Amino acid sequence: MKKKTKYFKVICLLFVCILACMITGCANHSTEEKPPAESGNSVESENEISADIETVEADWSEYFNGRNGTAVIYDPSNRRYTVYNQKLAETRSSPCSTFKIISSLIALENGIILPEDSTRTWSGERFWNEDWNKDIDFREAFRTSCVWYFRQVIDDIGKDRMQKELEKLQYGNCDISDWEGSLNTNNNNRALTGFWIESSLRISPKEQTEVMERIFGGNSDYSEETRNQLKQVILVPEQDRAALSIYGKTGMGKNNGVVVDAWFTGFAESTEGTIYFCVRLGETEELEVSSTVAKEIAIEIVSDYCIP
Incomplete structure (x- = not known):
């Protein structure tokens, strides 16, 4: 009887030892170093890609x-x-009517503008631009840069969705805090501010x-x-030809009657691919500064860049 008890104790001891080894092995396995998560690698790769873009300075002063x-x-x-002029290229200012690209984009994507049924009713108020003094649809509102039309569109988009x-889009400072446009001292007509x-x-x-590029590029949302x-x-339209198509929008802002921002921004498609461009003019004494001039300069630069 004693022998059987002795054997039983030995067997129990062996069983305990084996069980302890198994537990220790599992613990060691669970504390092994794991490779970094894929998401971390993708962020690192994205940063490397951004850093890989080169910047070349050009002398476009003749334009x-x-x-x-x-x-x-x-x-x-x-x-x-x-x-050209890198310091000014990285200086922020008001987008003015170039922002109609953005308000149109958001309104089209969310069904606020339906191109085939986009006419908005004129209030009857007389504006300085005669093209705005009538009922107007999306295409004509964009062509004539009708502020009252896009003021209504932006109100329909709403603050939360706009923000x-x-x-x-990582659009500049993303600051829409002055929703009504009260900071604009050039105009106090709510229909013409923002x-x-x-x-x-x-x-x-x-x-x-x-x-x-975020809007029209290959990874657009x-x-x-x-x-x-x-x-x-x-x-x-006057630049739409077989070798090159140019797309863009002008914009112009004033301070006490003096033009301080004149823009033309957009993109161009050619047989060589797509490029994205922007020209901005600032206040210049004794020389004409306007969005029309900015557009002319941009078209010349882009045409020469795409078709040397």
Whole structure:
């Protein structure tokens, strides 16, 4: 009987030893170092890609003919910025009517503007631009840069949705705090003011090119239908030819009657690919500064860049 008890104790002891070894092995296995998560690697890769884009300074002074201004071309296929007057290219200012690209984009994507049924009723108030003094649809409102039309569109978009979209696009300072546009001392007519007109919202020319790429580039978050509808209204018709198509929007802002911001921003498609561009003119004494001049300069630079 004693022998059986002795054997039983030995067997129990062996069983306890084996069980202890198994537990120790599991503990060691669970504390082994694991490889970093894939998400961390993707962020690191994204940062490396951003750092890999080169910036080339260009002497485009002949196009500006003495005017204070800057030009930026972002060429994603060659991973390159070409910049004239880099300091001004990175200086933020009011986007003015170039922002109609953004308000149109958001409104089209969310069904606030339906191109085939987009006419809005004129209030009867007489505005300085005779083209605005009538009922007007989306295409004509964009062509004539009708402020009262887009003031209504932006109110329909609403503050929350607008803020979310600007943050997604990384649009300059994303500041829509002056929703009504009270900071704009050039105009106190609510129908003709807003955060995008010499007010709280600011963006640099370089950032303008980046936003254009986020909208129209290969990784766009917006539907193909929306982008095609928007392309139809921002196409520069006189520049639409087999080798090159230019798309863009002008914008102009004043301070006490003096033009301080004159823009033309957009993108161009050619057989070589797509580039994104922006030209901005600032206040210049004794020389004409306007959005029309900015557009002319941009078209010349882009045409020479795409078709040397």
